[in-house]
Amino acid sequence: MDMPPRRTLNRQHTIQDIESAFLEIYQRDGIDGVSIAGICQVCGIARSTFYLYFEDKFAVLQGVEDRLLSALWEICRNLPDIMDHSSATDTALRTITHIRENLDWYRVLLSNRGDPMFVYRWKKDIVKSLRRKLEQRNVNELDAVIQGVMFSSALIGLYTHITMECPDIPDQTLCRYMDDLLARSLKPISPR
Template structure:
């Protein structure tokens, strides 16, 4: 599938990513220059252009890889059959989501941080909404049947989810992914999902 990447390419990209995030945290995305990045990453400025068009391209590619990983894990989050949520599956998937965030912790922390990227939170919520939404229609789940607008449910869940993640990332001693998954799956199944008229399988 993926042809083996030259070690230099792998290393260069890693160095650029790290430098970029560090600089965003220091001075904010807007004031980061390509020159800054090259200097911090110990690469020649010309090398940057071998990999990225500009800093917007870089931001997009970094974001995409983090978000792609997140959504690939998020995808099976609603393993719903016949309007029945399988609680255990929900729990393990949330756990995987938190593991993914832990792995890309630096990325998320910087993006959410004081000097983070404008609108990142909203964009992340949107990604999550789209994923939930797609899955719902795919499975024929129609909260409208229960007099709750689908959009409302989606905004409720995505906002709550991202809000909790943001809080979690700031904790110096973070509750484990397992713990977070346990608690969140309880809350979600107890609240919004029942409101949306989804039958809940018996709790673990």
């Protein structure tokens, strides 16, 4: 296996250092407390080095959010049959693994200091992925949208609670909650 060139490794390392410094300050002080000078001080780089990689502090945040949401989309974009719980559990386990691997970021992004746009974009992705499956089951468009919104809101609420309050909950238990949440959200809406 070929190793990436040294320059590429240095670039990746510098970006990781900047993101880690950003996270450290963001966790402590919120976005208003993050400054370019603070980031540079924490990771020991010059301002000019920061600007080689990022336009401003919001570009750091946007880059991390884009990466996290892209990884979630790759896991969930082609959901298996939503009523096949064994396949759904595999998708849920992969999602849980991703969140646990990036727990510090999810904790700050889902906290009261987090970015509401991150949650909004995540909900839209969940709704989009689930909506396709509901439409394949001939659920009308309005019901598919509403069920997707209900599921995405409840699911992100569950993830928020887990990341903030009980991060050590076993994966299989969390999957059981997620399966139950999905089943409740997808219950056919009875006409009035």
